[in-house]
Amino acid sequence: MQVHNSIKTFLLSEDGPTAVEYAVMLALIVCVCLTAVKAVGTNASNKFNVIKNALT
Incomplete structure (x- = not known):
């Protein structure tokens, strides 16, 4: 009965x-x-590359 x-x-x-x-x-x-x-990292990386290229 207990089982x-x-x-x-x-x-x-x-x-x-x-x-x-x-x-x-x-998980979601x-x-x-x-x-x-x-997405934010990719966008930030692109912006830094633009700035780097503008300075050189």
């Missing part, structure tokens, strides 16, 4: 799906941040 209650509690628990949802959201946020940093 039956343990399985029932596990199946009705919402902790697992909630943790998965948070992990997916975190990390992807967006990396994309933004890459």
